[in-house]
Amino acid sequence: MARLATESCFDSVGPAPGRAIDLAKVEALGRGTKYDLCTSSAAKRQGEDALGSALRGGLCHSFTGSGRCVSLFKTLYTNACPHDCGYCPNASISAGKKIFSYDPEELVRITLALYRENRIEGLFLSSGIGRDENETMEEMIEAVRLLRSAHHFRGYVHLKILPGSSKEHVREAMELADRVSVNLEAPSSARMAELCPSKEYERDILARQRYIQDISRYVALPAGQTTQMVVGAAGETDREIFDRLLLEYDVLNLKRVYFSAFTPLAGTAFEDREKAPAWREHRLYQIDWLYRIYKLDEGEITAAFDDSGYLPDGDPKVAIARASFEEPIDPNGASFAELIRVPGIGPKTARRILLCRKNGRIERMRDLAALGVAARRAGPFLKVGGKAAATLDRWGV
Amino acid sequence: MMRTGELLRHLAAHRNSTDRLMARARTLSPEEVEASTDPEVLRIRRMALAVRGEVCRMRGxxxxxxxxxxxxxxxxxxxxxxxxxxxxxxxxxxxxxxxxxxxxxxxxxxxxxxxxxxxxxxxxLSSTLADISRIMDLLAEGSEEEKGDGVTGADEKAEKGRDGGEEKEREKGQPSEAREGGGMERSDLWSVYYRSQDEPRKAGGRRYSGRISRRAERSASLEAERGSATTKLEDLI
Known part of the structure; x- marks a missing residue:
């Protein structure tokens, strides 16, 4: 085997010749993407001369002190930016900001070094605009092209599309990446004016999303298009965010929308604004899940919002179930769609219940629990053994 | 749903697997494994999932x-x-x-x-790496000689090495940092990047509470990536 390895024609980047890695740059440009969210997906690319992948699902390699997964090398290409987004640490007015920028070879070296150590599944490359969005996109694309062509990298790459970049650059990015995204940041142009007066919502951002949708008809994008919104910086309601979500999924066919709770940062225009609570981000993800995965319709989900258009800090699925269930349902006769609307039952558990029913009736809560039902939450909504599984008032759940 | 082949492979790898459980598992369809409430079938499923979970965690x-x-x-x-x-x-x-x-x-x-x-x-690990290092060096020497006089083949050299013939002294045990190439720089690179990703102000309590379990840390022999500020009581028990 040792002989085989020495004779193998495949080669990869060896130890870096000469130049040391600028750790201050790695720190600053890594920190600049701290509020960019992503989940890694697997690339299905494979090949004898390939470096990477071999997996069909995402992997988490470690967790930060605050409990978030770190699975990609997530970095800005440059933190130079002429825009003045009030929440952003890269804004041109940020106090004491030192400007850094990678060059393509340097970025490739770092990515491959971390990948070979099995610390990351791939690269998440975002950026400030730099001098000009097309010039910066050109360099970002060159870095990914080097990874793919010169180093035969088949791992995951998520490339950000900069607002205002050309359609040609969008196409080149899509040919090289597994996923692309352009950050919406706000649910509407009115709210964008509050966050960042220098960005045009329709012309700079929505138009890029439509470019990506057009081009995806002839360029396959394995992990699709996504986007991200800042929550709680511009006074938007959760209902406004949900309305934008519907357009993103139904009209623009996005794979996912991410939410980032606003955190005021020193040196930015919004440093004195109130922080958005982390639970607000969490409740929006739950609504997103109910719409995208559970396929609840817009009318049902409306029940989760309060009168002023906000989501309270409680499980929206429970609020929706309270509003829609007239009486407990019998798990022996309920359909898949009815089962997954019960709090404590998800798609996997609902499928198991349907399978188990083929062998006979389910008469005990203990058996439902063995199939994965969260008995305490589901109890008030289920009729098991001929009677309601819980006599407690539903509102106690 | 786990396919039968995957179930049997994972069950066989479980440290507490028995012939009886394997025999029972061979009689089960994927649907039965997924949806049965039979305690033994549940045990089989949990054991297979435990092995699959360990594989996923180790890969990460x-x-x-x-x-x-x-x-x-x-x-x-x-x-x-x-x-x-x-x-x-x-x-x-x-x-x-x-x-x-x-x-x-x-x-x-x-x-x-x-x-x-x-x-x-x-x-x-140590003895395997030492053996591989020795063989690689012998092969490399053999290649250089081939380029030089084309007389002595790498195979012959390797054979001589195995027979205890002329052999350079090798450092046994763990590979040195010099042989690894830039080990210090690499660990600094990761530490710096990793710290840049943390945002304590966005800690979400139980909602974002990913941790590497102590058992997974031991299995993967990880250096401590947790800060002391995030150590929880369960980590100490």
């Missing part, structure tokens, strides 16, 4: 280091018999590289080359 948490140009090695002490499943995964991910995983007692070496997967089991 093992750290690899280079040894020269052709070898990537990592420390691993799996709870179940999954050594080759993990080394095979990395061999496919890094074609042409020898993947050597192991601990003090056992090692698993895999290589994916020209469409074929090769495997070898060994007695321990």
């Amino acid at each position: 948490f093992i750290r690899l280091r280079p040894l020269g140009e052709r070898v990537l090695w990592g420390r691993i002490s799996p709870h179940h018999d999954v050594g080759f499943e993990i080394s095979d995964f990395f061999a496919r991910r890094f074609p042409g590289k020898l993947i050597v995983l192991g601990d003090g007692r056992r090692s698993w070496t895999s290589l994916y080359s020209e469409g074929a997967l090769h495997r070898q089991i060994g007695d321990g």
Whole structure:
């Protein structure tokens, strides 16, 4: 085997010749993407001369002190930016900001070094605009092209599309990446004016999303298009965010929308604004899940919002179930769609219940629990053994 | 739903697997495994899921280091018999590289080359790496001589080495930092990047509470990536 390895024609980047890695740059440009969210997906690319992948699902390699997964090398290409987004640490007015920028070879070296150590599944490359969005996109694309062509990298790459970049650059990015995204940041142009007066919502951002949708008809994008919104910086309601979500999924066919709770940062225009609570981000993800995965319709989900258009800090699925269930349902006769609307039952558990029913009736809560039902939450909504599984008032759940 | 082949493979690798459980598992369809409330079937499913979980975690948490140009090695002490499943995964991910995983007692070496997967089991990580280093050096010497006088083949040299013929003294035990190439720089790179990703102000309590469990840390032989401020009571028990 040792002989085989020495004779193998495949080669990869060896130890870096000469130049040391600028750790201050790695720190600053890594920190600049701290509020960019992503989940890694697997690339299905494979090949004898390939470096990477071999997996069909995402992997988490470690967790930060605050409990978030770190699975990609997530970095800005440059933190130079002429825009003045009030929440952003890269804004041109940020106090004491030192400007850094990678060059393509340097970025490739770092990515491959971390990948070979099995610390990351791939690269998440975002950026400030730099001098000009097309010039910066050109360099970002060159870095990914080097990874793919010169180093035969088949791992995951998520490339950000900069607002205002050309359609040609969008196409080149899509040919090289597994996923692309352009950050919406706000649910509407009115709210964008509050966050960042220098960005045009329709012309700079929505138009890029439509470019990506057009081009995806002839360029396959394995992990699709996504986007991200800042929550709680511009006074938007959760209902406004949900309305934008519907357009993103139904009209623009996005794979996912991410939410980032606003955190005021020193040196930015919004440093004195109130922080958005982390639970607000969490409740929006739950609504997103109910719409995208559970396929609840817009009318049902409306029940989760309060009168002023906000989501309270409680499980929206429970609020929706309270509003829609007239009486407990019998798990022996309920359909898949009815089962997954019960709090404590998800798609996997609902499928198991349907399978188990083929062998006979389910008469005990203990058996439902063995199939994965969260008995305490589901109890008030289920009729098991001929009677309601819980006599407690539903509102106690 | 787990396919039958995957179920049997995972169940066989579980440290508490028995012939009786394997025999019962062979009689089950994927639907039965997924949806039965029979306690023994539930046990079979949980055991298979435990092995699958360990494989997923090891794929995420093992750290690899280079040894020269052709070898990537990592420390691993799996709870179940999954050594080759993990080394095979990395061999496919890094074609042409020898993947050597192991601990003090056992090692698993895999290589994916020209469409074929090769495997070898060994007695321990240190001795396996030392043997590989020696063979690589002999092969390299052999190649240089071929280029020089074309008389002595690398095979002959390797044979002489194995027979205890002329042999350079090798440092036994763990590979040195110099042989790994830039180890200090690499660990600084990760530490700096990792710290740049943390945002304590966005800690979400139980909602974002991913941690590497103590058992997974031991199995993957991870250096401490948790700060003391985030140590929880359960970590100390």
